[in-house]
Amino acid sequence: MQTVxxxxxxxxxxxxxxxTPQSRFQARCGRTxxxxxxxxxxxxxxIGLGIVVALILITILAPVISPYNxxxxxxxxxxxxxxxxxxxxxxxxxxxILSRLIYGAQYTLMVVGLVAITAAPVGLLVGTMSGYFxxxxxxxxxxxxxxxxxxxxxxxxxxxxxxxxxxxENAVFAIALTxxxxxxxxxxxxxxxxxxxxxxxxxxxxxxxxRGLILGHIMPMCISxxxxxxxxxxxxxxxxxxxxxxLGLGAQPPMPEWGAMVSEGRxxxxxQWWVSTVPGLAIFVVSLGFNLLGDGLRDVLDPREGD
Amino acid sequence: xxxxENLNAWFGENHVLKDVSLKxxxxxxxxxxxxxxxxxxxxxxxMTGLVDDWEGIMVVGGHELARKRNKDFYRQVQMVFQDxxxxxxxxxxxxxxxxxxxxxxxxxxxxxxVIRVLEQVGLDNSFRFRYPHQLSGGQRQRVSIARALILxxxxxxxxxxxxxxxxxxxxxVLNLLAALRRDLxxxxxxxxxxxxxxxxxxxxIAIMNHGRIVERATASQLAQGSLEHPYSQQLYKAAGxxxxxxxxxxxxxx
Amino acid sequence: xTSETLLTVKNLAVSFTTSKGxxxxxxxxxxxxxxxxxxxxxxxxxxxxxxxxxILGLTASNGTITADEMQFRDVxxxxxxxxxxxxxxxxxxxxxxxxxxxxxxPVMTIGDQIIEAYREHHKVGTKEATHRAIEMLEAVKIRDxxxxxxxxxxxxxxxxxxxxxxxMMLIPDxxxxxxxxxxxxxxxxxxxxVxxxxxxxxxxxxxxxxxxxxxxxxxxSFCDRVLVMYQGxxxxxxxxxxLDLAKHPYTRGLLNCLPKMDGNHDDxxxxxxxxxxxxG
Numbered sequence: 001m002q003t004v005x006x007x008x009x010x011x012x013x014x015x016x017x018x019x020t021p022q023s024r025f026q027a028r029c030g031r032t033x034x035x036x037x038x039x040x041x042x043x044x045x046x047i048g049l050g051i052v053v054a055l056i057l058i059t060i061l062a063p064v065i066s067p068y069n070x071x072x073x074x075x076x077x078x079x080x081x082x083x084x085x086x087x088x089x090x091x092x093x094x095x096x097i098l099s100r101l102i103y104g105a106q107y108t109l110m111v112v113g114l115v116a117i118t119a120a121p122v123g124l125l126v127g128t129m130s131g132y133f134x135x136x137x138x139x140x141x142x143x144x145x146x147x148x149x150x151x152x153x154x155x156x157x158x159x160x161x162x163x164x165x166x167x168x169e170n171a172v173f174a175i176a177l178t179x180x181x182x183x184x185x186x187x188x189x190x191x192x193x194x195x196x197x198x199x200x201x202x203x204x205x206x207x208x209x210x211r212g213l214i215l216g217h218i219m220p221m222c223i224s225x226x227x228x229x230x231x232x233x234x235x236x237x238x239x240x241x242x243x244x245x246x247l248g249l250g251a252q253p254p255m256p257e258w259g260a261m262v263s264e265g266r267x268x269x270x271x272q273w274w275v276s277t278v279p280g281l282a283i284f285v286v287s288l289g290f291n292l293l294g295d296g297l298r299d300v301l302d303p304r305e306g307d
Numbered sequence: 308x309x310x311x312e313n314l315n316a317w318f319g320e321n322h323v324l325k326d327v328s329l330k331x332x333x334x335x336x337x338x339x340x341x342x343x344x345x346x347x348x349x350x351x352x353x354m355t356g357l358v359d360d361w362e363g364i365m366v367v368g369g370h371e372l373a374r375k376r377n378k379d380f381y382r383q384v385q386m387v388f389q390d391x392x393x394x395x396x397x398x399x400x401x402x403x404x405x406x407x408x409x410x411x412x413x414x415x416x417x418x419x420x421v422i423r424v425l426e427q428v429g430l431d432n433s434f435r436f437r438y439p440h441q442l443s444g445g446q447r448q449r450v451s452i453a454r455a456l457i458l459x460x461x462x463x464x465x466x467x468x469x470x471x472x473x474x475x476x477x478x479x480v481l482n483l484l485a486a487l488r489r490d491l492x493x494x495x496x497x498x499x500x501x502x503x504x505x506x507x508x509x510x511x512i513a514i515m516n517h518g519r520i521v522e523r524a525t526a527s528q529l530a531q532g533s534l535e536h537p538y539s540q541q542l543y544k545a546a547g548x549x550x551x552x553x554x555x556x557x558x559x560x561x
Numbered sequence: 562x563t564s565e566t567l568l569t570v571k572n573l574a575v576s577f578t579t580s581k582g583x584x585x586x587x588x589x590x591x592x593x594x595x596x597x598x599x600x601x602x603x604x605x606x607x608x609x610x611x612x613x614x615x616i617l618g619l620t621a622s623n624g625t626i627t628a629d630e631m632q633f634r635d636v637x638x639x640x641x642x643x644x645x646x647x648x649x650x651x652x653x654x655x656x657x658x659x660x661x662x663x664x665x666x667p668v669m670t671i672g673d674q675i676i677e678a679y680r681e682h683h684k685v686g687t688k689e690a691t692h693r694a695i696e697m698l699e700a701v702k703i704r705d706x707x708x709x710x711x712x713x714x715x716x717x718x719x720x721x722x723x724x725x726x727x728x729m730m731l732i733p734d735x736x737x738x739x740x741x742x743x744x745x746x747x748x749x750x751x752x753x754x755v756x757x758x759x760x761x762x763x764x765x766x767x768x769x770x771x772x773x774x775x776x777x778x779x780x781x782s783f784c785d786r787v788l789v790m791y792q793g794x795x796x797x798x799x800x801x802x803x804l805d806l807a808k809h810p811y812t813r814g815l816l817n818c819l820p821k822m823d824g825n826h827d828d829x830x831x832x833x834x835x836x837x838x839x840x841g
Contacts, residue, residue, distance in 0.1 A: 020437065021437065022433075024400065024436060027438070197393055198389075198390055199394050199397075201388070202394050205385065206411060206458070207411050208407065209411075212411065220398045342749070343719075343748055444605070473775065474604070474815060474818055474819055475815065475832035478818035478819075478820075478829040478831055478832070479831055482829055482831065503820045506820070506823075506824070507829070508826070526824045527824040529824070530824030532822075545752075548783075549753055549756055549757075549783040550782065554754055
């Protein structure tokens, strides 16, 4: 076969796409570059990424860009409709909804971030251990997982928060507790497919310990499916957090958490629709963003693809 | 160097190795030939500890093997797998694949070792930071051989090391294996379905069928075709290419 | 062997568009095929499989086939509509793939699959089809056709599975059979037995056979004529019986680098590739 490659100009590009990398660092950068190239080809994933990046920027820049104080009440300006002064109107205590949305972004991001960094590693570890060792380890770990999976997520989170007491931190903890079992399941399934492969046997014959095999050889094969699943789940987590907020079990007033904002506005829903609808739309857009990004990541990272 | 006596092994209820015995002198090379399901690869997998359910005596380098292999064993005995596409971790660079065993065994000086072993298998340093999917089949098999060599073992177990390669690449890899045995004083056990490959590489050959060694021969006996057991004769004839009359004489050994 | 030409291929080229640029898998391949056994031999990436697939229009969707001529009897194989293809593929030209595991439906019994294939081409009742299916299994020398008829694909060995595939491909009585490495996944003795079956069928039914393989030695002992491919080109065409007289250095190199059972442990001659071979 004859391959005709396009000669690209530009030193960095050549350095990244080089078929003969000179260092570990260059090899890793090259691989990331390829994945990034594949991701940018997917228009929807880029929209998702845009939304997520915007969310992060808004969180960081909240004090600069928000026009009003999000928690200062001004009863003379109760439930004003959207106008030039208040783009998204004001709520029942006269607070600017846009400013509350901007400050609320950080809580959304915090919920998502904290759940992801606690639930994903736990699920990954439980799943890979279960799949690698098999036998009674598998039986015990998977039955525990099943117990968690048997309850609807929201109900279980609700039960945990009621037991722990309302508050955003407890809500995050409760969501994390309900979020890990699917990751354990995915990681276990992936582990079982790679456990018998020649490269795992080969590593075992090098004298690599079980711990080394799980952490260094099996986990890298599971990580991408779990990452993808986490991004897809983030939408669900935002909704649960919002749901808990809506039920008064999550963020407490006057914290501008989006779910709580929807909840507070529901008594005016028919006449003053914007009070609930605007934070609702924000939840929708951010959930969609994570979903699109997750779909795109799946195409890029799925280990069954390509190499 | 290697002595195996009355080795039996089971996969669940299946008795897959039946009283297999063999002896390989230091720097010798022993070939196991058979068709799929003959148990030839199982001999190697049992030796390396990848099969748990076995009975018999296995002595390597004067030490009888216990139920579990320790790290010292893996420094002495290494294996090269059949499929160069499946035996290298898809997400590790060649550098990582080669330096991990050095780290596991605490040998130190990993950069120099990696460079030297790559040179031994005829790959230059530009391959070091590539991923397996960036290499051709022959290059991957060279990397597998390098991985087996980096611990400086004395025994290499070769499980069909060239059956997934094109014949021109197979010749290069067989030459490499011959040179390594000469230069490093290695001892080989090679498993293959291809009588000609085994005859080329090995001094002593055993033909296996259904978990049993049915016949032993030296390379020169094989060259003359002086085989006794009808099963080995059939294998020998089959290696000669398609001949209608020969095919009609075949018997099923199921 | 008669001189009647069944298939004429002139200047066949297959190219694929990939993200790394175009790949020309097959370039300028021409041959005529009568009622004979033609071998196409080459190493991986030589384009031998793509040549076989192109004849049946099975090239992947990112590939394009061009040819000055591709005439199969009365049919021009270039630019057939999907409907016209259905009348050719399977009916007049059949193909056997490498691994029967992937070609048979795992959740249907072998018998049901043969019956389904048979009734696709013949309007007969279940009873008649069953009868014919068992006959087909007997034709490929399966000793216990009743048992195999009721088995699922995973319950039979690789050699048996390949025989079943051959049986299915032969139902419509094709004029040309293309076998792409049909025996590479099998043990040597089983491989030869399957080839013997193909051999008989070709003789008895007067079929033409294109046998694609990487094994030059095996192919030349089986076929009448061999095309040796290298990087998309046919570098040499030779009568199988005259393989020893091969002239092209690539063909010679391939023959030389095979290990021989002569008790000799010396280094094998290594194939020295030359850029000019790829020019055609």
